[in-house]
Amino acid sequence: DAKTTQPNSMESNEEEPVHLPCNHSTISGTDYIHWYRxxxxxxxxxxxxxxxxxxxxxxASLAIAxxxxxxTLILHRATLRDAAVYYCILAWGAQKLVFGQGTRLTINx
Amino acid sequence: NAGVTQTxxxxxxxxxxxMTLQCAQDMNHEYMSWYRQDxxxxxxxxxxxxxxxxxxxxxxxxxxxxSRSTTEDFPLRLLSAAPSQTSVYFCxxxxxxxxxxxxxxxSGTRLxxx
Numbered sequence: 001d002a003k004t005t006q007p008n009s010m011e012s013n014e015e016e017p018v019h020l021p022c023n024h025s026t027i028s029g030t031d032y033i034h035w036y037r038x039x040x041x042x043x044x045x046x047x048x049x050x051x052x053x054x055x056x057x058x059x060a061s062l063a064i065a066x067x068x069x070x071x072t073l074i075l076h077r078a079t080l081r082d083a084a085v086y087y088c089i090l091a092w093g094a095q096k097l098v099f100g101q102g103t104r105l106t107i108n109x
Numbered sequence: 110n111a112g113v114t115q116t117x118x119x120x121x122x123x124x125x126x127x128m129t130l131q132c133a134q135d136m137n138h139e140y141m142s143w144y145r146q147d148x149x150x151x152x153x154x155x156x157x158x159x160x161x162x163x164x165x166x167x168x169x170x171x172x173x174x175x176s177r178s179t180t181e182d183f184p185l186r187l188l189s190a191a192p193s194q195t196s197v198y199f200c201x202x203x204x205x206x207x208x209x210x211x212x213x214x215x216s217g218t219r220l221x222x223x
Contacts (some may be wrong), residue, residue, distance in 0.1 A: 032208040043199050043214035044152065051209070087151070091208035095200075096142075096167065099151035 004088045005042065009104045018075040018101055022088030025069045032091045034066060035073045037084040038102070043049065082108045110133050115200050115215035117194040122190040122222045130185040130218050132200030138213070140203040141183040146171065146217075152199060158183055159206045190222045 005023040012018045034049040048055055048062045050071075055062040061074040065090065075082055087102040116131045134141065142157035144167075154167030165217040183202075187194060188217060189218040197219050201212040 030208075034208075034211065036212070043217050044201075046211035046213065049209070049211055093208065097152075097155055097212065098156065098168075099144075100153070101184070103152055 004090060006086070006088050006100065006102055008101065009106065011106045012078050012107065013108045014080060015077055018078045018082070018105065018107075020073040020075075020086050020088075020105065021070065022072070022091055023070045024066070024088070027068050027090060028092065030092055031084045033062065033068075033071050034058070034089045034091050034097065035062065036089065036097075036099075037082075037085045039081075039084045044099075045084075047052070047086070078107050080107050080109065113172060113200055113202055113213050115198075115218050117218060118216070118223035119219050120221070122187070122220065123131065123159040124192060124222060125212050126190050128190065130187075130198055130200075130220070132183045132185065132215060133181050134183075134200075134213070135181065136204070137180060138202035139180070139205045141177065142167070142201050142212075143173070143183070143185045143202065144199045145194075145197065145200045146199060147196050155185065155198075164222065187220075195218065195222045196220060 035047040036044040038044045048060050050062045063072045084105050085102040088098050113134045143155040144152040146152045153169050156174050156175040158164045164175050177183050197217050199217050200215040203212045204210045
């Protein structure tokens with residue numbers, strides 16, 4: 001299974017941008033990059049996904065490196081509600097998402 | 110739309126009892142799956158289904174049974190509950206089986222086996 005590497009934890013301040021990195025050096029050409037987040041005591045929530053090009057939606061932006069070996073999830077203006085565990089996942093084929101440990105994001109008021 | 114609905118939200122079982130965790134989605138999603146999440150760990154795939162009548166095993170299938178008779182429902186059965194099955198269970202669905210679509214998760218069932 002293709003693996004991703006994320007920092008265990010990150011901290012940021014409210015109303016500032018947050019850049020969450022993810023390394024996936026063994027990514028294959030057909031792997032999609034998915035991001036999910038999990039707020040305390042809730043189920044995971046879809047954030048964004050992409051294949052090659054950068055992607056934007058109402059929640060976040062996904063910046064994918066040209067060689068696709070890394071990506072960055074960008075929260076443009078963090079709020080306290082963005083405090084969660086963020087998972088970077090490679091999806092392929094029948095889309096059996098394999099979750100790692102994720103990055104625990106803390107937002108300071 | 111309600112999205113993915115899981116029932117019950119909480120359950121306590123005695124060792125050896127059986128029960129069914131319910132999962133229903135109203136989005137006409139083709140793909141459905143069950144995950145478990147243990148304290149401090151990521152989610153692990155138990156079983157998944159790519160359509161009505163089609164199921165397959167995930168990473169940790171032992172002790173669990175599934176069936177998919179309709180597009181909307183994907184129940185998870187614990188055949189004989191064991192303390193090792195104490196966990197939070199999440200059901201998820203996606204429009205189709207391809208990797209280009211996101212998942213929608215339910216809010217979870219917290220199961221304790223004593």
